[in-house]
Amino acid sequence: MDQQSLTRRDLLASLAALGAGAVMTRGRLTAQTPGGATRRIDVHHHFANAELIKLMADKRTAGWQTWTPYSPAKAIEDMDKGGVQASMLSITTPGIWFGAADETKRLARELNEYGAKICSDYPGRFGLFAVLPLPNATNALKEIEYAFDTLKADGVGLLSSYAGKWHGDAAFAEVFRELNRRKAIVYTHAQVPDCCQSLVTGINDTTIEYNTDTARTIISLIDSGRAVETPDNKYIWSHAGGTILALTGRFLGQQATRANLAKQADPKSRLGQLRRFYYDTAGSTNPIQMTALRTLVGTSQIMFGTDFPFGGSANIAAGIEESGVFNADELKAIDRGNAVRVLDKFK
Numbered sequence: 582m583d584q585q586s587l588t589r590r591d592l593l594a595s596l597a598a599l600g601a602g603a604v605m606t607r608g609r610l611t612a613q614t615p616g617g618a619t620r621r622i623d624v625h626h627h628f629a630n631a632e633l634i635k636l637m638a639d640k641r642t643a644g645w646q647t648w649t650p651y652s653p654a655k656a657i658e659d660m661d662k663g664g665v666q667a668s669m670l671s672i673t674t675p676g677i678w679f680g681a682a683d684e685t686k687r688l689a690r691e692l693n694e695y696g697a698k699i700c701s702d703y704p705g706r707f708g709l710f711a712v713l714p715l716p717n718a719t720n721a722l723k724e725i726e727y728a729f730d731t732l733k734a735d736g737v738g739l740l741s742s743y744a745g746k747w748h749g750d751a752a753f754a755e756v757f758r759e760l761n762r763r764k765a766i767v768y769t770h771a772q773v774p775d776c777c778q779s780l781v782t783g784i785n786d787t788t789i790e791y792n793t794d795t796a797r798t799i800i801s802l803i804d805s806g807r808a809v810e811t812p813d814n815k816y817i818w819s820h821a822g823g824t825i826l827a828l829t830g831r832f833l834g835q836q837a838t839r840a841n842l843a844k845q846a847d848p849k850s851r852l853g854q855l856r857r858f859y860y861d862t863a864g865s866t867n868p869i870q871m872t873a874l875r876t877l878v879g880t881s882q883i884m885f886g887t888d889f890p891f892g893g894s895a896n897i898a899a900g901i902e903e904s905g906v907f908n909a910d911e912l913k914a915i916d917r918g919n920a921v922r923v924l925d926k927f928k
Contacts, residue, residue, distance in 0.1 A: 615657075615706065619664035622920040622927055623894060624768065625819055625863040625886025626656070626668035630695045633677065633688065642675045643773070643787050647890050653699045656889060657706060663887070663894020666917075667927055670696045671710040671738025673770050673888075674787070678743055682717045689714040689724050697732040708924065710738030710768045713756070716746060721756045729763055735924060736766025736815075741798040742774040748798045749805025761811035766923055768817045771795045795823030799858070800832060808854045815923045816858045817884060821865035825855070826873040842876065859919065861886025866900030871907070880911045884920050 629637070629648060637645040660668055677688040689712045696709040711728035713721040728734040737760065739748070746752055748769070760767055771791035778786055795818055802808045808816070818825075829837045836852040846853040856878045863886040865871065874883060887897045902912060921928050 615661060616664045616666035619898070619916050620666040621664050621885050621894065621898065621916045622924065623660070623665050623668040623887050623889065624817055624859075624884045624920055625770070625861045626670060626889045627673045627891075628653075628656070628670040628692075628696060628699065629672065630692055633672070633692065636679070637675065640675065640679075643785065644891055651890065653703055653707070657703065659887075659889055659894055660706070663896075663898050664916075665885075665887075665894045667706055667708060668887075668889065669708045669710050669735065669738075669768065669924075670699065671768055671770060672712050672740075673891075674740065674772050674791075676740045676743075676772065677712060677714070678716060682714070682720060685714040685717065686720045686724070688712075689720075690727070693724070693728050693732055693734065697734070708735040708926065710734070710736045710766070713737055713739060715739070715756070716743035716752065718752060718756050721753075722759055725756070725759055725763070729765075735926065736768055739767065739769045740772040741769055741794040742772050745775050747801035749801035749803070749807045751805075754807065757807055757811050757814065761814050764813040764815075766815045766817065768819075769795070769798065770819045771823060792820055792823030795820060796825040796828055799823075799825050799855075800828075803851055803854045808857075809849050818858060818860050819886065819888075820861070820863055821870045821874045821883075822855075822858075822860045826870060826877060829855075829877060856882065858882065859884050859923070862897060862901055862915065863888035863892055866897060866904055868904040868906055871901070871904045875906055880907060880914055881919060883915050885916050 629651060634648045634651060637648060656668065672692065677692070678685050692712045693709070696711070700707045700709055709732065711724070711732065711734035713724055715721050725737070728737070741747065748757070772794050773786040773790045774794050777790050777793070781789065799818060799822060825832070833851055835841065836846065836850060841852065846856055848857065858878070859882050860874055860878065861884045885897070887894045898916070901907065901915060907915065
């Protein structure tokens, strides 16, 4: 059967089979672990079903050509080249919000069931950061229930903004509270927001707005009080946190002095919250960003991320090492150890 034409009955049957074979699969992984000695875990790895790929092509969204062709098997080829044991599936820009709540709700369900099917078809190679049908919070709460309780998702994969609203917006408060109740992993990928499209002639929106919108939503989450209110959520940000690295002086003020950076921060302070979050390496392995990120949050908060299919695992792994910023033990932590702390299934 085609990977992208499953029914709900097919999905639930395959999930049941996966559960029945979990012990045997776990035993095989020890002897036949993909990724060799590194066994990297990629927390920034995208997927899409046939309908979303067609939508992206029809709308000529950023990077739409990269999706043809796409298959989980093709993803695994790249993973094996870069020593990646497992990748966490999430969607990327433009997301699934095109102005119609019902369409967004349907697309989220179909993508989540497709992602769960990939996980069951390739045991030990993928995890799922479920898609939520935001900006409709009511629909998002219902999908959280289904994704976690039925599909056994590992977390959620969000975009940095939805319809001009960032993570700290009051409209999303109940969504983040429910995720906190579930002690969820909340992965966020950059978005080009409605406010800021085609601002600079001749410059691709993703060049500036991806990293800028990531910083907007990080600041929104902290300054709204939502980050402190949700201490059990494990937040992961794409692209090394974007321009938050350049905004530390303005956002942190005196918290960003050399003396303050050298000591433990108040957990509820702006610096304390930034240091609680995790950040991936996709598109950011140059020594400038890696040095700044290491200085701001420490190596323990950096996770391996590739941005597949836009980035390759072998290139990202080489870039991190060649940056010259990390020693051998730190590289191991970034490759795998830091992710394993929040992803129990891969311990």
